[in-house]
Amino acid sequence: MMQPNLIPTLDPNPLPAPYWVFKLLLIVTFFLHIVAMNFMLGGGVLALVSKWRSKNQPKGNRVFFDVAKKLPVLLPATITLGIAPLLFVQVLYGQYFYTSSIIVAWPWFLVLVFLTIAYYGFYYVSFQSGQHHGRAGGVMLFSVILTFLIGFVYSNNLTLSQTPSRWGGKYFSNPAGWNLNLSEPTLIPRFLHFMVAAVAMGGLLLVFMALANWKRDTEYARQLLQFGGKGFMYATRAQILVGIWFLASLPRDMRMLYMGDNPLATILLLVGVAGGIGSIFLMSDALRKENIRVAAYYVPGIVGVVILSMSVMRDILRNAYLKPYFQPD
Amino acid sequence: MNYPFWNIPYLGSGWVIGIIAIFHVMISQFAVGGGLYLPLAERKAMRMADKQMGAEWLKQLARHSKFFLILTAVFGTVSGVGIWFAIGLTNPEATSTLIHNFVFGWAMEWVFFMIELATVAVYYYTWDRIDPKLHLKVGWVYAGASIATLVIINGILTFMLTPGDTWLAVAGTGHEASKFWNAFFNPTYWPSLFLRACVCASLAGIWALITSSHIDGDKHPALKTSLVQWSVKWLVPSFVAIPFLMIWYLMMVPESQRALLSLGIDTIGAGTFSIITRIALVIIVTSATIVGVAYYLAYRNPVEFNLSHAMAVLLLALIATGSGEYAREMLRKPYVIGRWMYSNGVRVPYVARINQEGYLVHSEWVWNSSTSSYSRGEAIFRGECGSCHTLSGYRPLKTLLAGRDQANIGSFITMLHDYKPDSPYRRFMPPMVGTKQDVDDLTNYLNAQVNPPAPAKVLTAQK
Incomplete structure (x- = not known):
């Protein structure tokens, strides 16, 4: 109830x-x-x-x-x-x-x-x-x-x-x-959504370290690139499953926000999913060709857009949860 | 009562803030003072005529900066966040008011804090790796950023003690933001800033004594002597200026709030020191001891100065700092934000309305059911008394009310409720707010705690 x-x-002192x-x-x-x-x-x-x-x-x-x-x-x-x-x-x-x-x-x-x-x-x-x-x-x-x-x-x-x-x-x-x-019900998938994302980003940290070592110590840099890039790919693949779980665990009316009810939320979700899948392919290609530029510039660029859209989606979700109690101007 | 109350038995929620705050002050004021100490010492070392000695100084400073980095960056940062957590948990109402007023102040402080953390890391990791002149410049940037954080947070801290008449005149009207700078540069802003700056310098010297005490005096007598003696000098400004600054500070506090202090002084003759007067004595005694130890053990015998001596000074400084912060909190009573919000989160202008409508009418953080007088009394106890009292730990009501019967407890609470101008409790306690029913509910609850009903006799089967 x-x-x-x-x-x-609300605090009487205004913002x-x-x-x-x-x-x-x-x-x-x-x-x-x-x-x-x-x-x-x-x-x-x-x-x-x-x-x-x-x-x-x-x-x-x-x-x-x-x-x-x-x-x-x-x-x-x-x-x-x-x-x-x-x-x-x-x-x-x-x-x-x-x-x-x-x-x-x-x-x-x-x-x-x-x-x-x-x-x-x-x-x-x-x-x-x-x-x-x-x-x-x-x-x-x-x-x-x-x-x-x-x-x-x-x-x-x-x-x-x-x-x-x-x-x-x-x-x-x-x-x-x-x-x-x-x-x-959303607690565990939500928590995992953040943690799995962290592992993927940890992979990108290693890719950046590979970039920093690229000229000085190429062999070590390649090792970092392969290891970090694979970490990123595995985690992002897992993230697709966790993301579906998270979406499925949301109450129906909130889930529907991301599936048409709220155009912005829907577009952001599409951007997130497309960016996630796209970055996996791009990284896989970069690892095969040992292309540090793609791995250290393009993939993080896409991931940055994905995280930003996720941050806005998170805010939309909070607004939806609080809607019955709180409608700020 | 707007928010639920975090019930911490025995200790009381105030001490959660207190313990974190005392450590935070020790560390963060060291961060500010040490921020000046490091580049000044580095500059001194670079200018030394004796190049050998200069190099030894720099080596020791690099060691000191590692200690400084780990202590301030780790403990300073975590305890700073700790204060955020603690004030939100224990007094959300006051925290919200401060944030609504000073969000941009804090945002500015945060920017300087970012600079501070970045430069202190660069400073530590680039000893011998970049041009010494550039390294020194990094040190100066660090010093500037950390002083800026003090300059900003001091405005918010002093606002809580003395918001000033200008801000109070617009408080509650929705135009508080227009008086931001008046609230920031409030009456105690300047004396407090200079006081804290002196304390920062002392702490820089005291913590430097800790690392200097590690130098082997037999192997490097000249290095140890010069560093210990130079560090002791950092204590000098404090002990010259603090008494005068303290008087200036107290003069800026409104007479009504100074009442608690005079309560202690008035009654010294009778032997019943109020707590704040006793604390003042602790501060004076510990400070004088620090001067004594620093002069005789450190300045006069630097080579023999060891870690135990340094720890003794540090411990005394911790006691003095803790007492100072505690005294500042006491001085603010009965308010959490001077003349605007009482310690228990009740806004001063709301008192009449709550007395008419009832304390629990707008929110029902009441145990189980709102119909039982005991449950309502418990909720009122938590909301109105819990910020300062526990039942049987810190400032225990079971002890303080012991020996009174129900009628007697009721008349005491009624006295707090009436809050007559000549009531001595006005000097440190907020009024009890609420309706006659609220007074009765609180009385019932407290009476049940102080005079628990005799346990019902267990009927044993007799055949």
């Missing part, structure tokens, strides 16, 4: 600028944040895969440590680029965001603990090298798992923020904030 009384009233200004800032900064997050998380995953696949041979270890050196920069970039969308989401959706955060307060708060530990883990690994790196793989795995958990808590909080009908039941069953939003 709906409990409209639970929705906090200092038109609504669309903040909306634009939210989408742009969210896009930047998600790109940094993807490089960090996906880079970490692929570094681990490289280490395991090579069974600790120097080749795989070199990829591992080269990526590991970037993580202590990519993680703060993710956090810092995340502060801006955190600010703007509070400006635009404060009454929903604060409420759901309070309901999942402890998991939400644990994000900070996970973040600190993962951060030091990344630093630890980045300062290891060569011979003595006994625990580097384990520490890296632990840090990457923590960043996955952070993403999971985010998915919980943000899905809960747009479904006020669940608030009362959760809060009253545990006012101390030990809640998640596990009963949300």
Whole structure:
């Protein structure tokens, strides 16, 4: 049952600028944040895969440590680029965001603990090298798992923020904030949609590293290109399945937004799907011909457009969820 | 009550902000002070006549900058986000007001913060890899960006204590944005900025003592002496200027809010120091000890200065900083935003309306059913008292109300509700807002906590 009384009233201090200004800032900064997050998380995953696949041979270890050196920069970039969308989401959706955060307060708060530990883990690994790196793989795995958990808590909080009908039941069953939003049918596909995208983008990070090494150390650069490019292709293929699952898990009227009801949403979905499939073919071709230009410029260009259209689609979805409660001017 | 309340038993939600904030202040003010320390020290080293010594200084500074990078970039960033999380969880109403007023302030701060993080990483990773002059320039950019973050956040922090008459005159009218700069450069802006700048410089010196204490004094006596003594000098501006700045700061706080401070001073004779006066004493004592330790152990005997000494100074600084921030929060009572919003999120001009309509009328974050007086009382307790009190932990109401019966608790709450001009509680507590029914509901709930009904006798089967 709906409990409209639970929705906090709007702050009486008005916004200092038109609504669309903040909306634009939210989408742009969210896009930047998600790109940094993807490089960090996906880079970490692929570094681990490289280490395991090579069974600790120097080749795989070199990829591992080269990526590991970037993580202590990519993680703060993710956090810092995340502060801006955190600010703007509070400006635009404060009454929903604060409420759901309070309901999942402890998991939400644990994000900070996970973040600190993962951060030091990344630093630890980045300062290891060569011979003595006994625990580097384990520490890296632990840090990457923590960043996955952070993403999971985010998915919980943000899905809960747009479904006020669940608030009362959760809060009253545990006012101390030990809640998640596990009963949300879109939770798992939505979470996976973000995480699989991160792995694909991690592949592109390796392609960029290949570009940087192309002239200096061609053999190593080729290895990076092949490994990163394949990672990108496998993850993007998996993403097609996850994306279908996510779409199917949406309530019918929201699913239909992307299938004709809302022309913009439909076009953006088509752009996303076409861009995803197109980038797989392009990357496959680039790997066969070892064409670094295509892999490091054209594919990321297309992927950038895809992520941007996904960011706008995400916003359309939030508006649809909140429509019964909130219709800003 | 607009939002649900994050119920943290024993500790209370205020301390969640408090603990994160104290660490954040220690780290972020070090980031600002250290941002100046590094390029100034680097410049000094580059200009030294003794080239050998200059090179040793630079080596030590590179080590210090690694420590600086890891501490400020990791803990500073995470604890900064931590404050965002904590204030949204524990006082969404005030957070929302601040964000609606200062979103562009924060957006500007964020840009400088981005520059800060980028330059500190470049600074650390390019020692010996780029032209020394360019490296020094990176250091200056870092210093400028980190000072800019302080200049901006200081406006928002001081606004909470003293929004100023100009902003208050338009508050609630929908024209708040037109007085952005008045709100930003509010009465305590300048004294607070200089105070914090002094603290930043001290912290830069104190943290530098930590890394300098690591230098082997037997092998490099001259290096250690010069670095330790130079770092101690960073403490000097604070201890000369802070007493005067503190007086200036307090003079800018409205008389009504200073009442709490005078409450403590008035009653020193009677031996009943108020908490804020005691905190002031802690700050003075720890600061004086820092000066003593820094002078006798560091400045006079730099070669012998070791990590334990440095940690002692750091711990004292943590206590002084923590006490200072705590005192600032106390000074703000009974408000979270001076004269506009009480600590529990009730806006001052809404009091009369809530008294008429009832506290729970617009929102029903009430346990299970809104019909039971106990449940309504519990919701009111959380919303109106929970920001500062717990039942049996920090500022425990079970203890504070112990010995009172239902009628007595009721008259106490009624006194808080009436909030007469001569009530001593006005100095630090918001009024209890709501209808007569709300007063009764809260009384019922608190009475059930303080005087729990005797457990019903278990009837055992007797045959």
